[in-house]
Amino acid sequence: MLDWNDYRRQLKTTMGEIARLSPGTMDGYRTMATAYKDSGHLDAKTRELMSIAVGVALRCDGCITVHTDAAIRHGATKEEIAEACNVAIAISAGAALVYSARALDAVAQHPTVQAAAAKSE
Numbered sequence: 111m112l113d114w115n116d117y118r119r120q121l122k123t124t125m126g127e128i129a130r131l132s133p134g135t136m137d138g139y140r141t142m143a144t145a146y147k148d149s150g151h152l153d154a155k156t157r158e159l160m161s162i163a164v165g166v167a168l169r170c171d172g173c174i175t176v177h178t179d180a181a182i183r184h185g186a187t188k189e190e191i192a193e194a195c196n197v198a199i200a201i202s203a204g205a206a207l208v209y210s211a212r213a214l215d216a217v218a219q220h221p222t223v224q225a226a227a228a229k230s231e
Contacts, residue, residue, distance in 0.1 A: 118175040155184040159194040166198035167205075 129136035147157070158181035165173025181191060217223055 112171065112175075114175045114178070117171065118179060121172050121176070153184075155181060155186050155190075158184055159186055159190060162191060163194040163198040163201070166195050167202050 125136070147154075152160075158177050161173060161177035162181060165177055178191060181194075
């Protein structure tokens with residue numbers, strides 16, 4: 111496993127380098143990443159728990175370490191973070207199920223499979 115605290119520090123340094131090399135990109139990202147924070151509809155802890163779930167579902171280590179840190183700073187418990195991860199697990203499994211149906215649909219539309227089906231009719 112990673113040393114998550116060290117990884118988070120490394121990310122901060124590397125993101126700083128990206129910001130120096132491409133300030134417009136980083137400014138755009140910051141604008142997008144903070145645009146929703148003033149809506150007042152969700153509290154910071156809830157947003158961070160959602161971010162953890164999305165980070166897990168997307169397999170983004172950077173998202174996991176940054177948003178886990180922020181969630182804890184906003185009062186999230188280990189149990190709440192585990193529940194957010196459970197949501198990611200359920201969504202990922204559900205997405206795999208849906209995309210399995212898409213794969214079978216692609217098989218059904220393949221010319222070889224359609225030709226074989228036509229011959230058997």
